[in-house]
Amino acid sequence: MDSEETPRTPTVESSAVLDMGVIEGRVSRGRGVVLRAHKRSSTSAPLESAPLPNEIVLPLESGLSAQSIRPEVRSGQRVLRGQPLVSGGGPLATWTHASTSGVIRSLETHPVGEARRRQALCAMLEVDGDDEPWSGLEPPDLSQWDTPDALAMAMSRAGLAGLGGAVFPAGVKLAATWRRATRLVVINGVECEPYISCDDMLMRTSPREVIAGALVLVELTGAEAGVVAIEADKPEAHEALEREIGALGAADRLSLVVVPVVYPAGGERQLIEILTGNQVPSLVRPTDIGYLCQNVGTAVALCRFLQTGEPLISRITTVTGTGVLRQRNLEVRFGTRVADVVTACGGYNAPVVKLIMGGSMMGIPLESDVVPVTRSTNCIVAATEQELPEAEDVQPCIRCGDCAAVCPAYLQPQELFRLAGQDRSSSLDQFGLFDCIECGCCDVVCPSHIPLTESFRTEKQRFVKALSFEARKQWIDSREELRRERIQRWETTHGTRVVAGNEQQAIQHRLAAVTDVIARLNRLPEPVEA
Amino acid sequence: MTSGPSFALRPAPHVIPVTSVPQVMRRVLLALLPATVVYVVVFGWGLLINMAVAIVFALGAEALVLRARRRPIAPSLADASAAVTAILLAFALPPLAPWWLPAIGAATAIVVAKHLYGGLGGNPFNPAMVGYVVLLISFPTEMTQWLPPAGTIEPDLQLGLAAQLSFAIAGLLPAGTGIDAITQATPLDQIKEGLGEMLTITEIRNGALYGALGGRGWEWINAAAAAGGIYLLIRGVIRWHIPVAMIAAIAICAATMHTLDSSRFLSSTFHVFSGATLLGAFFIATDPVTAAATPKGRLIYGAGIGFLTFAIRTWGGYPDGIAFAVLLMNATVPMIDRYTRPRIYGRD
Numbered sequence: 001m002d003s004e005e006t007p008r009t010p011t012v013e014s015s016a017v018l019d020m021g022v023i024e025g026r027v028s029r030g031r032g033v034v035l036r037a038h039k040r041s042s043t044s045a046p047l048e049s050a051p052l053p054n055e056i057v058l059p060l061e062s063g064l065s066a067q068s069i070r071p072e073v074r075s076g077q078r079v080l081r082g083q084p085l086v087s088g089g090g091p092l093a094t095w096t097h098a099s100t101s102g103v104i105r106s107l108e109t110h111p112v113g114e115a116r117r118r119q120a121l122c123a124m125l126e127v128d129g130d131d132e133p134w135s136g137l138e139p140p141d142l143s144q145w146d147t148p149d150a151l152a153m154a155m156s157r158a159g160l161a162g163l164g165g166a167v168f169p170a171g172v173k174l175a176a177t178w179r180r181a182t183r184l185v186v187i188n189g190v191e192c193e194p195y196i197s198c199d200d201m202l203m204r205t206s207p208r209e210v211i212a213g214a215l216v217l218v219e220l221t222g223a224e225a226g227v228v229a230i231e232a233d234k235p236e237a238h239e240a241l242e243r244e245i246g247a248l249g250a251a252d253r254l255s256l257v258v259v260p261v262v263y264p265a266g267g268e269r270q271l272i273e274i275l276t277g278n279q280v281p282s283l284v285r286p287t288d289i290g291y292l293c294q295n296v297g298t299a300v301a302l303c304r305f306l307q308t309g310e311p312l313i314s315r316i317t318t319v320t321g322t323g324v325l326r327q328r329n330l331e332v333r334f335g336t337r338v339a340d341v342v343t344a345c346g347g348y349n350a351p352v353v354k355l356i357m358g359g360s361m362m363g364i365p366l367e368s369d370v371v372p373v374t375r376s377t378n379c380i381v382a383a384t385e386q387e388l389p390e391a392e393d394v395q396p397c398i399r400c401g402d403c404a405a406v407c408p409a410y411l412q413p414q415e416l417f418r419l420a421g422q423d424r425s426s427s428l429d430q431f432g433l434f435d436c437i438e439c440g441c442c443d444v445v446c447p448s449h450i451p452l453t454e455s456f457r458t459e460k461q462r463f464v465k466a467l468s469f470e471a472r473k474q475w476i477d478s479r480e481e482l483r484r485e486r487i488q489r490w491e492t493t494h495g496t497r498v499v500a501g502n503e504q505q506a507i508q509h510r511l512a513a514v515t516d517v518i519a520r521l522n523r524l525p526e527p528v529e530a
Numbered sequence: 531m532t533s534g535p536s537f538a539l540r541p542a543p544h545v546i547p548v549t550s551v552p553q554v555m556r557r558v559l560l561a562l563l564p565a566t567v568v569y570v571v572v573f574g575w576g577l578l579i580n581m582a583v584a585i586v587f588a589l590g591a592e593a594l595v596l597r598a599r600r601r602p603i604a605p606s607l608a609d610a611s612a613a614v615t616a617i618l619l620a621f622a623l624p625p626l627a628p629w630w631l632p633a634i635g636a637a638t639a640i641v642v643a644k645h646l647y648g649g650l651g652g653n654p655f656n657p658a659m660v661g662y663v664v665l666l667i668s669f670p671t672e673m674t675q676w677l678p679p680a681g682t683i684e685p686d687l688q689l690g691l692a693a694q695l696s697f698a699i700a701g702l703l704p705a706g707t708g709i710d711a712i713t714q715a716t717p718l719d720q721i722k723e724g725l726g727e728m729l730t731i732t733e734i735r736n737g738a739l740y741g742a743l744g745g746r747g748w749e750w751i752n753a754a755a756a757a758g759g760i761y762l763l764i765r766g767v768i769r770w771h772i773p774v775a776m777i778a779a780i781a782i783c784a785a786t787m788h789t790l791d792s793s794r795f796l797s798s799t800f801h802v803f804s805g806a807t808l809l810g811a812f813f814i815a816t817d818p819v820t821a822a823a824t825p826k827g828r829l830i831y832g833a834g835i836g837f838l839t840f841a842i843r844t845w846g847g848y849p850d851g852i853a854f855a856v857l858l859m860n861a862t863v864p865m866i867d868r869y870t871r872p873r874i875y876g877r878d
Contacts, residue, residue: 356544365538366537381544391547393605395650398819410872410873411875412871435875438542443545444543444546447554448651449550454542
């Protein structure tokens, strides 16, 4: 059978260890599948900016901050590029800003392309085309970032969230590192989803900001080492980053590590395992045990914010799939509708049966192209029937175990699936239902074509819904208890320690180092295009 | 607000699998081809007659049961799993057999061993081996009349396709030929008898039934099965754990006993290249539905089959023990899987 994607099971090789905070030797291969890449079709065209559309749709609340944020604009008001449209909220509240200048036509509920909700309150912005910047934008005063909360708040209010797809507030994650010593900062440029190439394009076109942003993160966390991880199939980006490490004199703080082309090597926990040989304990966050992982896009956004004070109002989006005329990467202002992005790529080229926000393995299927591009929109796939056909009929599980052989969480999907139909909650938890990262590897190797990942997604929701209010609270508490125990055990076995007494002094020292990185960056001459 | 076109909402992952159950089964069938060819060269056309009868009755039984269970018939027949069961059963039967032998075996395998337990994927016991054991216990005479391998018998006594067909269908042999004149025990059978008569291994192996590695002819069938098995390994249809553990267990047990007393115990090479060892190691023990599913569990499961096979051959009442060893280990699979569960990422 000749197919678009040819997954095979990689072998697990010996893994390198994080030795005294420095990565040495070969990286391990990791678990997962090798998928045929579809990246060249989008990376062969140069990066361009998508034209400003006539209307922009800006969701006013991120999923985490729904209760605490207030809209600060009303219908008919003119707003300028970079102007916040909301106010309030704590560190978790990622603010939304006008991504260009124009007049707010209305605030209304509008479809969005998100995993957890179909609709959100959005500001409908009539674009005036002047793209006039807001006057209130200035590089942040770092001396005020003297507590974890202040740091997190400043970054969330600049709209900085993880750009790898999960859009967790970047400042909150970063602030967590101030409570413990950080061993390793990982800048994630792996980008293992076969269709997505936006990080590759970002590293090719803004390598200097990637490295500067990485340095900022290393300095801010006071980490022992920093690593920019990149997949072996991105030689152009690799070369560009290597050059900028030299230009910024970052070689003693940062190293470039090539990881094998295996999906999902770019998953946070998977990447940490590949780089260090250590598994992050279940329920424990990487930052709890001294690892900070941030996407390359997040590093660049942070760097630009520190340089100019501009909040995050655009991102690079890969527009791909054989259903779109010109596959490419575009710098897209948030709020631009998918339909407008596709039009900027020449429009639909063939009958599109499936429109995906995100990649082919984890992306969200869109019902319609009216939804806006947001921070999480790393990719839009317009797929024809031939490209991503419907799966054949589902057959019974023959227990071949291929799913377990590729599962990057080391689960036994076949057992989970067997239990899923049986309403045995305790077994499900024991078999690791909530350790499933929903990467989709098991589906891709299943000879019986069982929709395993979707059944686990459904089962997770069902599991939580089935608990009474009391039981849910108990369940959450017990998980928190486990988390604390595991952090403690990690600390005794790995020697990660809590930040020592002179915290303030350490923080001031780190902020000074960040200021120095930005100063160094601003002094560098513009890179000469080859 | 523009209202755009509407698209399919099937959830991620959007990439579909490249393998399928029918493809897996087709590869198994392809991998059985070398062993089939060698078997026919060594023992004549009987295997193909047995296969044909077994396949007809297996598919027929599958269709009837599916109809009775009100399940769609076409996809299950097309997945070729019933055909694989029938073919593996045919390999286990004597090449000269009345038609009802494969017929009963195949029907039992499909109806009792497979569908009474819920059909494909639900059965705890290997259907082909259940069919074989039912026949072995019910029809011991018919099940032990084996033909001599090519080259050990006068050419005029060798049965052609027509003669084998007439025996299979009507039980008729060519005029003047008695069943005892043309059938004899298998090498493993003969060794068991010989040892009972206090002969030494060396004395027994001087007979015409033995080759350099194992039973004459059998050694080549085993080698061809191994070749097919290696194809399956390369294709990723099976994994190495079960065959390697099973062969290693038989070889280690045999080598140990052979070293202690070479006059009464067969060498490990003989064990590996006799009977159904390699066919069993690559095609029967590896049946995913009835085997252990974890890597560690597969090693235990394979080693268990190897050890039990050796024990039954050496001390048991039957000359070959693969079928009983597989069925016994099938019964332990839930326990093996339970105690060899892999450690989940980040768990204690």
